Amino acid sequence: MSVEEKVKENPVEEFLRTDRLPHVWCQGCGIGTTVNCFARAVRKCGIPLEKLAIVSGICCTGRVAGYLKLDSFHVTHGRPIPFATGLKLANPELTVVVYSGDGDIAAIGGNHLINAARRNVDITVIMLNNFTYAMTGGQVTPTAPYESINTTAPYGAYEKPFNLPHLVASCGAVYVARWTAYHVVQLTKAMVEAMNKKGFSFIEVISPCPTIFLRRNRLGDAIAELKFYKEHSVIKHGADTSEVGWDETRPDEIIVGKFVDVERPDFIEAMNTHLSKRLGDKYVWWGKK
């Protein structure tokens, strides 16, 4: 096996803290797949590693910050977006990526999400949606679909779940996309676009949680779920975001694609333009002109 001996390195190896591997995520969990995509996106987008920072909150996905060999920050529950906002405003040259889960970003940090989208802070939010609080044992999140079984909803959830692409798009996000853990190539491309986009970019990644969500709802293992995504995903670029919500536990179609891609002045630019107009020469421009 002369071929096997000529081992090249795993292309994502340089972005990982390999001394901490194997990681804590379960067998078949989609988070590792998205980290794979993210590492490839970082390589493709051409942003130097010293200008890239990643912020995670508390959740299974929050562990991403610990496994990536970048400037990474692991902050309190629900607060990665305020932390990232501060990081970006203090050092406008950084590209700041928030990588967290649905419980962290949509539930506990929901207020921060809508305000960051409204202000159009130049950060990228990658939100991994596994429909449950996986790390704490499967409580109901605001993204849990109708009639899905959770530990705090043993007879099924009956609240309307968030339609997050619609929420952030209506608040003024400039880039909104949704992909699943099955669409690895498209997801990588979306991550490159989002990181290079100026303004608040939001990517929702639908991902299997085999140990909590799939097991409690008797939906099979991770492979069954990925095959479900493969068969039921419909790519609709520029779709009306009010129609992309996921209401049932097993929808007939999962609408994925790039929903919003518009231009709008971001927070720092708006601040500079407004204050220099008001204060004239007294105002010192913040960041690159």
Added chain:
Amino acid sequence: MATAEKTKKKKFRGVVHVLPERCKGCRVCVEFCPTGAITMSDGFNSRGFHYPEFTYPEKCTGCELCGMYCPDFAIYGYREKIGEGE
């Protein structure tokens, strides 16, 4: 004979490399390999999981989809020029 001629025409071959100690045996690479070049091995790693094996190298196109799907960074592929190092 026909297959040998076919492989001669190809400019590269796909190579898949597995790191068994990282594998958790989720079988995603085996299921989603477009050409079926990977199978699960009978062996175990030190934590008791079956890991994938690169059983059919002649089928591999080097698309690296296995590496993109792997949640555990335990498998990766690349394309190698034929004739290189031989």
